[in-house]
Amino acid sequence: MNERTLRVLEFHKVLERLARYTSFSAGRALLETLRPSTDSAEVQVRLDTTAEARILLEKRPETTIGGARDIRDNVRIAAIGRALDPSAFLEIRATLESSRILRHSIMKSNQDGSLYYLSQIAARLADLPLLEGEIEQTISSDGTVLDSASPALRRIREQIRITHGRLLDKLNSIISSSSYQTLLQESIITLRNGRYVVPVKAEFKGQLRGIIHDQSASGQTVYMEPLATLDLNNQWKQLQLDEKDEIERVLRELAAKVGRHVSELLQMVEALAELDLTFAKARYAADLRATQPKLATIPLPGVVLPEGTHLLNFIRARHPLISGKVVPIDFYLGGDFRVLVITGPNTGGKTVSLKTAALLTLMAMAGLHLPVEEGSQTVVFQKIFADIGDEQSIEQSLSTFSSHINNIIGILGEIDRNTLVILDELGAGTDPTEGAALARSLIEHILQREAHAAITTHYSELKSYAYLTPGVQNASVRFDVETLSPTYILDIGLPGRSNALAIASRLGLPASIIEQARTYVSSDDVQVDALISKIQSERDEAGQARYEAMKLKAEIERQRDELNRQLRHIEDEKRKAAAAAREEARLEFEQDLIAMREESRAVRQRLVDIDQAVRAAGEKTEIAAELEKQRKALAEAEKLALELQRRAQRRAREKAQAKTRAESEPEPFIGELKPGDRVQIISLQQEGVLLAGPDTEGIYEVQFGSFKVKISSLDLKRLPGKPRSSDKPLTLRERADLDGAAEKSGIRVNARSRAELSETVSLELDMRGWRAEEVAAALDRYLNDAYLSNMPFVRLVHGKGTGALRQVVRTYLKSHPLVKSFRSGENGEGGDGVTVATLAT
Known part of the structure; x- marks a missing residue:
């Protein structure tokens, strides 16, 4: 992305405000590298990740990265075998703790799958409880190495305490002895150069055997270490050195443990920085609404x-850097026109509109949510160029015009159809006639390169050019002549009005001069100005109505999404209920099967006992007869077990079907069956219409819904009342699960069970590339399956092309009994390339 464009559009100021929401240095360092991405997939991930962070912070407002620090330098030092200060270990421990808590919080909040991208980042957060515990047992919260750091350190410190106590006891005995009272300046013990000494009067220093370590500024006192405490002082000092060596060893060993996790710790800090930046984006978005x-x-x-x-459609957009009350604007570009020309007097509102649209585009490409209304849309441009403001260069002796032309020359050499160009006051700074001609030529060049552009100019000649040129659209920023200030309301489709005479009149210019000036203005210009004023008033009313309609549409879409969510929930519950019924039936079957097997096993055991009795009794005839009898009983038991297994399977299947089928048993109407009668198919529990029969084999033909079946009179009951229309589809209640009943009765119908269909039938049928003769059969099968799956609607993708396939599909839908209505796809659904068919209930 062009750095000059980022600077001109003040993208760095957005980053400065975003930095206020970061929590530690690594997050701010990552923020400094944040730039708009030109990869659409990456931009979508960035925006979705920011959305997930907002969800998390709404659920858990207290979520932060805690006491995390940028420990990467210390980790790298530890990795090369060097020791770290205790304070560095405390930072590492605090960061590990923050990482662990944050990882747990995100993973727990992602149980419903709403934090997909955040959980991916959280998965890189280190969870090293052993290392965290090692540091906690080694370093205290005030940075002291604890006795528990090592047995040697504990032993040394115990010896230090003992030696220190003996040393003080000896010194106390000296200063309290009457023999030394006259020698001492004061009866105190003090430290000099790390050794304990007593203050001795200078004139008596020769009377106390010891070592002088210091003297007072006046020279009247010398600080002496008595010879009697020399060994204890030396021992105490040596133990302190031993303690220091052991502490250094402990810290090196702990650093080595940190170094063994260098890659995990570096990755952890990078993940924390990424989360810190993402949370900052979320909090910034919340504050911007x-x-x-x-x-x-x-x-x-x-x-x-x-x-x-x-393509670009910002609804009620607000500039993120303007404080106080901000007037929102509607800005759109692409589609009907690729170049927007904003004309009108130099009031300041035009430039703000340009900057708002361009800056919001950059923010979205950086993964930031925008201060716009729901339903707004942006584009990931490969290049964005901007030339805004008075950039006259004194050092280069360039005028404003020359400076702008130099910038535009550089821009025009790089633009293409994936480029957005922002030009402020195009052609300004030179002769009006030539400036307008040059501006028109530049716009035509942009159109030829198929780039998108938003341009401001004060040349009235460009108003008619924009009106007459395809791909170019007029726009203006309103000006309030009563307050002599811009309203900052952007009107796309209307050129700017001339307010010079009205402003002059408001400022007090004599009326005679104003009237004289009006005589010099052509009547056509006056009429055009009045027409623009009238159109502007009508557009205000239409715009308000459109805004209310958009709000209503957004609410309807929200309700539709909620209904779809509830529908999915109901279907899930139905599938769970069916699965539970199947599982219950399976368990009952297994229990029956276990009982059968136990019975079979008992018979087999009895047979073994008989064989053993036979062998013990020899060849006795009565025993052999008993054996043969038991063998026959065994064979009968085995047959019985197999039959009971089959019965248990059938009973389990019937029970599962019964739990998902509405059962009703109407009273039969006794009488002769004839075509047109209202009948019930007993095995399927379905109402139908008798079409024909019986044939020579006593078989009737019955239609229910869109299905026709051949069935015996034994499976039919005549019902009272008139039959409903044969082409009227089944209701949701009547769409029972047909699979088990059809299997049991031997009836074959062109249908699969709803439980099976609901898991296999897609909401969309892609028919692009089909021949016309392929449509009827395949579409009929698909609509039947979708109907039985309880789908409220389906999407039929046939493409635009010549429109022939679309015509075939829609002609077929008009007469299909399962289709209630159909329409073309809306914006975002595929337009005329898609037909959305609502199925009958």
Whole structure:
């Protein structure tokens, strides 16, 4: 992305505000490298990750990275075998603790799968409880190495305490002895150069055997270490050195343990920095009352967007850097026009509109949510160029015009259809006639390169050019002549009005001069100005109505999404209930089977006992007869066990079907069956209409819903009342699960069970590339399956092309009994390339 563009559009100021929401240095360092991405997939992931962070912070507002620190330098030092200060270990421990807590919080909050991208980042957070515990047992919260760090350190410190006590006891005995009272300046013990000494009067220093370590500033006192405590002082000092060596050894050993996890710890800090930045984006978005924009893709050459759709569409957009009350604007570009020309007087509102649209585009490409209304949309451009403001260069002796032209020359050499160009006051700074001509030529060049552009100018000549040129659209920023200030309301489709005479009149210019000036203005210009004023008033009313309609549409879509969610929940519950019924039946079957096997096993054991008795009794005839009898009983038991298994399987299947089927047993109407009668198919529990029969074999033909079956009179009951229309589809209640009943009765119908269909039938049928003769049979099968799956609607993708396939599909739908209505796809659904069919209930 062009750095000059980022600077001109003040993207760095957005980053400065975003930095206020970060929590530690690694997050801020990552923020400094944040730039808009030109990869659509990456931008979508960034936006979704920010959305997930907002969800998490709404669930758990207390979520932070805690006391994490950027420990990467210390970890690298530890990895090369060098020791670390205790304070460095405390930072490592605090970071490990924050990592562990944050990882647990995100993973726990992701149980419903709503934090997919955040959980991926959290998976890189180190969870090293052993290392965390090692540091905790080694370093205290105030940075002291604990006695528990090593047995040697504990032993040394115990010896230090003992030696220190003996040393003080000896010194106390000296200063309290009457023999030394006259020699001492004071009866105190003090430290000099790390050794304990007593203050001795200078004139008596020769009377106390010892070592002088210091003297007072006046020279009247010398600080002496008595010879009697020399060995204890030496021992105490040596133990302190031993303690220091052991502490250094402990710290080196602990650093080595840290170094063994160098890759995990470095990855942990990077993940924490990424989460810190993501949380900052989320909190910034919340404060801006921002929403997540949709992403549009620039269509391929030759592809025309549906009328009224736009690639860039910011609804009630607010500039994120303007404080106080901000007037929102509606800004759209692409689709019907690729170049927007904003005309009108130099009031300041035009430039703000340009900057708002361009800066919001950059923010979205950086993964930031935008201060816009729901339903807004942006584009991931490969290049964005901006030339804004008075950039006259004194050092280079360039005028404003020359400076702008130099910038534009550089821009025009790089633009293509994936480029957004922002030009402020195009052609300014030179002769009006030539400036307008040059501006028109530049716009035509941008159109030829198929780039998208938003341009401001004060040249009135460009108003008619924009009106008459395909791909170019007028726009203006309103000006309040009563307050002599811009309203900052952007009107796309209307050129700017001339307010010079109105402003002059408000400022007090004599009326005679104003009237004289009006005589010099052509009547056509006056009429055009009045017409623009009238159109502007009508557009205000239409715009308000459109805004209310958009809000209503958004609410309807929200309710539709909620209903779809509830529908999915109901289907899930139905599948769970069916699965539970199958599982219950399976358990009952297994229990029956176990009982059968136990019975068979008992018979087999009895047979073994008989064989043993036979061998013991020899060849006695009565025993042999008993054996043969028991063998026959065994064979009968085995047959019985197999039959009971089959019965248990059938009973389990019937029970599972009964739990998912509405059972009703109407009273039969006794009488002769004839075509047109209302009948019930007993085995299927379905109502139908008798079409024909009986044939020579006593078989009747019955239709129920869109299905026809051949069935015996023994499986039919005549019902009172008139039959319903044969082409009327079954209701949801009547769409019972047909699979088990059909299998039991031997009836074959063109249907599969709803439980099977609901898991296999797609909501969408792609027919692109089909021949017309392929449509009827395949579409009929698909609609039947979708109908039995309780789908409320289906999407039929046939593409646009010549429109022949679309016509065949829609002609077929008009007469299909399962189709209640159909329509073309809306924006975002595929337009005329898709037909959405609502199925009958």
